[in-house]
Amino acid sequence: MVPAGRHGGFILGKDLRQREKRWSSVRLMAPTSVKSPARKNVSSAASARRMKSEQILSEVHDVLESTQVIDIHTHLFSPAFGKIGLWGIDELLTYHYLESEFFRSSDTTPEEYWKLSKTQRAEAIWQALFVENSPISESTRGVVAVLKAFGLPTDASGLREARRFFAAQSIDSHIRKVFQIAGMSDAVMTNDPLDPDERAVWMAGGQNHPQFHAVLRLDRILWGWSGHWEQLASEGYAVDERATGKSIAEVRRFLADWHNRMQPLYMAVSLPDTFVFPDERSLTSELLSDAVLPSCHEFGLPMSLMIGVRRQVNPRLRLAGDAVGKADLRSIENLCRDFPDNRFLVSVLSRENQHELAVYSRKFNNLMPFGCWWFLNNPSIVEEITKERIELLGTSFIPQHSDARVLEQVIYKWHNTRRTLAPILANAYHLLLADGAEITRQKIQRDVSRLFRGNFEKWTRLHSG
Numbered sequence: 001m002v003p004a005g006r007h008g009g010f011i012l013g014k015d016l017r018q019r020e021k022r023w024s025s026v027r028l029m030a031p032t033s034v035k036s037p038a039r040k041n042v043s044s045a046a047s048a049r050r051m052k053s054e055q056i057l058s059e060v061h062d063v064l065e066s067t068q069v070i071d072i073h074t075h076l077f078s079p080a081f082g083k084i085g086l087w088g089i090d091e092l093l094t095y096h097y098l099e100s101e102f103f104r105s106s107d108t109t110p111e112e113y114w115k116l117s118k119t120q121r122a123e124a125i126w127q128a129l130f131v132e133n134s135p136i137s138e139s140t141r142g143v144v145a146v147l148k149a150f151g152l153p154t155d156a157s158g159l160r161e162a163r164r165f166f167a168a169q170s171i172d173s174h175i176r177k178v179f180q181i182a183g184m185s186d187a188v189m190t191n192d193p194l195d196p197d198e199r200a201v202w203m204a205g206g207q208n209h210p211q212f213h214a215v216l217r218l219d220r221i222l223w224g225w226s227g228h229w230e231q232l233a234s235e236g237y238a239v240d241e242r243a244t245g246k247s248i249a250e251v252r253r254f255l256a257d258w259h260n261r262m263q264p265l266y267m268a269v270s271l272p273d274t275f276v277f278p279d280e281r282s283l284t285s286e287l288l289s290d291a292v293l294p295s296c297h298e299f300g301l302p303m304s305l306m307i308g309v310r311r312q313v314n315p316r317l318r319l320a321g322d323a324v325g326k327a328d329l330r331s332i333e334n335l336c337r338d339f340p341d342n343r344f345l346v347s348v349l350s351r352e353n354q355h356e357l358a359v360y361s362r363k364f365n366n367l368m369p370f371g372c373w374w375f376l377n378n379p380s381i382v383e384e385i386t387k388e389r390i391e392l393l394g395t396s397f398i399p400q401h402s403d404a405r406v407l408e409q410v411i412y413k414w415h416n417t418r419r420t421l422a423p424i425l426a427n428a429y430h431l432l433l434a435d436g437a438e439i440t441r442q443k444i445q446r447d448v449s450r451l452f453r454g455n456f457e458k459w460t461r462l463h464s465g
Helices: 015-023 044-048 053-066 079-084 089-093 096-104 110-114 118-131 138-149 158-167 171-182 196-203 225-234 247-262 283-299 315-321 330-338 351-363 379-393 409-434 441-460
Strands: 069-071 184-188 267-272 303-310 344-348 367-369
Touching: 044 441, 053 409, 053 441, 069 409, 069 441, 079 171, 079 196, 089 118, 089 138, 089 158, 096 110, 096 118, 096 138, 096 315, 110 315, 118 138, 118 158, 138 409, 171 184, 171 409, 184 409, 196 247, 225 247, 225 283, 247 283, 267 283, 283 303, 303 330, 330 344, 330 351, 344 351, 351 367, 351 379, 379 409, 409 441
Parallel strands: 069 184, 267 303, 303 344, 344 367
Antiparallel strands: none
């Protein structure tokens, strides 16, 4: 176990108060690096000094801990969205990852489970996964880590005290505290313009929280057109079921209106493993090529493609019922080649697609691979994928995003990312040193800043103004 306040960026118990005090004077939007609790000052001379092999791992830990990350893909919301934003112990426990595990350790059927209140569901999951079994899975360990971070008990009695703690929090100050613990400066949201609850917030003026940034999510348009085109029509856009006539131009008008309203960092869609581009029979392909990508180019926005989900393989589990499939990445090849002036952010869900994505990234400099998404976000798989990307791409990728749906999840997700990255980067520097290069803290800081911030800032022009 790494000591609190030293390596790994995870502050436990009483150390949280010390870090809060230290961070109170830090503007979270501005810096790429902040002072580490273990290294309050690093002189320029020391930063430029050549390291010995035995110093590398400690320095890598320290730089990772002290460098703020931009979380480029989350399902979090700023306070302006009210109850849409999820936080607190009951939300952590009823997260769909834990619901999947619950049904493997309980005789409760999905039908019985969904009849329970959220409070009762949380209690059932706590009993099955944390009391009757050791919480050794990645998702259950994450809940334990969050409780520990706030100095709360993690034994069988912990649920009651956790509920009291979270009920006493104010969301604005709680967000600041969570970001501080997680070592985050910015969270990028996922915003669906056709979701009625989200739409109401944007139509009332939107949000202006400086640490939350919008993304224009287009799932209902790109793969759900048949079920949602009438909503666009009801709002005055001249579209039809088959996207004929003025439909393409009107979709572009819709995107322009929402670009002006949201000021998103990028547009995005989650696609199934069966996605093919180009496909003359597919409205998804037509809308993507004729409406969405031209709009992205017009507004200077990247397009994010998250490919590989198999939706509702077990509908009884609801949100937990999705699975994974291997995709044909020749669609990425075709997109990057046919739209060379567009920038693409791409994450693929299948482990079997990872090497191919990294190779395509070597061939197309308008392709930015990012993160280890959903079922891949386990340390053993993250380690494998990250090593492969470093060996093929150097530091020209984005190693991770949290995909968090519940605010406090960013605490353990970014702790785990730093803990997994440290030995990977250290090993790369050990090899480089053995091959004859000089390793300095400055170089490590440069590389970590690029991975945690710089690649995304450049790709989206975040903070360029």
